[in-house]
Amino acid sequence: MTTRAQITIEGSSCYIYKHADGYPEGVLxxxxxxxxxxxxxxxxxxxxxxxxxxxxxxxxxDAERRKLARKERxxxxxxxxxxxERPEFLGLGVSTDVHGDIEFLYTVRRDGTIExxxxxxxxxxxxxxxxxxxxxxxxxxxxxxxxxxxxxxxPSVCVHPMCTRRARPxxxxxSEHWTDCPSATPWIR
Numbered sequence: 001m002t003t004r005a006q007i008t009i010e011g012s013s014c015y016i017y018k019h020a021d022g023y024p025e026g027v028l029x030x031x032x033x034x035x036x037x038x039x040x041x042x043x044x045x046x047x048x049x050x051x052x053x054x055x056x057x058x059x060x061x062d063a064e065r066r067k068l069a070r071k072e073r074x075x076x077x078x079x080x081x082x083x084x085e086r087p088e089f090l091g092l093g094v095s096t097d098v099h100g101d102i103e104f105l106y107t108v109r110r111d112g113t114i115e116x117x118x119x120x121x122x123x124x125x126x127x128x129x130x131x132x133x134x135x136x137x138x139x140x141x142x143x144x145x146x147x148x149x150x151x152x153x154x155p156s157v158c159v160h161p162m163c164t165r166r167a168r169p170x171x172x173x174x175s176e177h178w179t180d181c182p183s184a185t186p187w188i189r
Contacts, residue, residue, distance in 0.1 A: 107131065
């Protein structure tokens with residue numbers, strides 16, 4: 001059974017649906033750096049947040065699928081590798097309703113704080129997830145974050161055009177684009 005979750009931003013009627021790995025350990029490592037980068041660069045903007053958040057999660061999952069495919073190929077499991085290489089069209093969605101089958105609801109507040117609500121001991125499926133107990137709060141850092149160039153600003157996000165993945169530590173590009181653009185400096189000038 002997968003752990004389903006939804007992500008929303010305060011002031012929006014849209015919910016991002018995540019079909020699997022919706023527990024905090026599966027969502028927060030991707031959501032937190034995205035929220036920090038988005039708010040540092042764009043501020044509170046619900047419409048763009050929802051669109052870019054979906055793109056960020058999709059890119060993160062696609063990169064993970066490519067990594068799993070390479071691992072299967074190295075192990076000689078070609079059929080398994082080909083399954084991972086097929087395009088994935090499920091797993092993420094956008095809705096205007098709270099789904100009844102979710103276990104966690106992530107709400108990004110206007111100040112960038114991430115609030116995690118969990119079903120916990122609530123057994124009534126008709127319960128409103130917005131009333132579930134808060135299981136975790138990730139505050140938005142009040143001090144500026146270091147950027148990829150070491151300056152104060154946004155956290156490291158790949159500088160490749162149209163890419164929203166995290167940059168490799170100490171680098172300007174993600175692991176997917178490091179061969180495409182060994183020197184990504186022109187994109188940040």
